Amino acid sequence: MTTIQILYEDDHQQRALALSTALVNQAAADPVSVAPKAVQGLRTLVFWGHGDKDALCRLSSREVVRLIGQWHALNPTLDAVEIITCNARHYDDAWLTKTDDKGKISKIKPKTHLHSYLAHALSGKRINNSMAKQVKRGLKYGRDSKVQKIQLKSMPESLNGSHNQYSILYWDQSSFSWCYVTGPSTAEMFEMGNNIKLTKSNGSDPSKKWGPARKGSFPEKVEAAKLEFPNADFGDVKAGKLADLRSMLEVVY
Structure with missing residues (x-):
């Protein structure tokens, strides 16, 4: 019985189909643009595509929430949603200045749900404007009490307790493996990604x-990178095989 429906962005088709195959007889995979349909016994929707605070699978948070509602209307057993993407839990902070990779300082007012914005404005706490939190707010403050109860999971904000601004989820189709990296800036995040994906140059130019390109699965690449870059901090890195990916997801409250 199909209990899991994977909705993927077009260029994530191969990995989504691989995940569907790994979940033997439990999952189906379709483009995120597919019309919602009734699926007997459906319990979980999985979104897998590109993501940041502004879009998931090319959909805004409001469009994602609307789509979840449409699937739930046809499948009242649906009680869980999972988000697999880069930057699922990362965002531009409303109360702290942001410094880009060139040292430019700016402050960005977040686009967030009115209820949450008012609550945080009164409490003085930071507004978590990540895509996952935007979707959670949309579900929580929606009109359908059953949709409000849907559990949302996403890639984690932190791997070692640090608060970073960015994250990226790498995928290797040949080994069906992945690597999740977070960082305080895109420059530091991508530098770590390059440490993992590429070997040191043997040339004389420092x-x-x-x-x-480094060979092997991502877990193997990470172990090799640790040997080549002994002074690098790999605390913000996690790698695994396809079967391990969904176990990385954390509940969004």
Whole structure:
């Protein structure tokens, strides 16, 4: 029986189909644009595509919430939603200045749900404007009491207790493996990604830090990178095989 429906962005088709195959007889995978349909016994929707605070699978948070509601209307047994994407839990902070990779300082007012904005304005707490929190607010403050109870899970905000601004989820189709990296800036995040994906250059030019693509699955790449870059902090890195990916997800409150 199909209890899991995977909705993927077009260029994530192969990995979504691989996940569907791994979940033997439990899952189906379709483009996120597919019309919602009744699926007997459906319990979980999984979104897998590109993501940041502004879009998930090219949909705004409001469009995601609306789509979840449409699926739930046809499948009242639906009680869980999972988000697999980069930056699912990362966002621009409303109360702290943001410094980009070139050192420019700016402050961005977040787009968030009115109820949450008012609550945080009164409490003085930071507004978590990540895509996952936007979707959670949309479900929580929606009119349908049953949709309000849907459990939402996403990739974690932190792997070692640190508060970072960005995250990226790498995928290797040949080994069906993944690597999740978070960082305080895109520059630091991508530098760690390059440490993992690429070997050191053997050339005499010290500026050529990386060379050919590293071989093996992502767990193997990470272990090799730790040996090549012994001074790097791998605390914000987690890698695994396809079967481990959904176990990385955390409940969004």
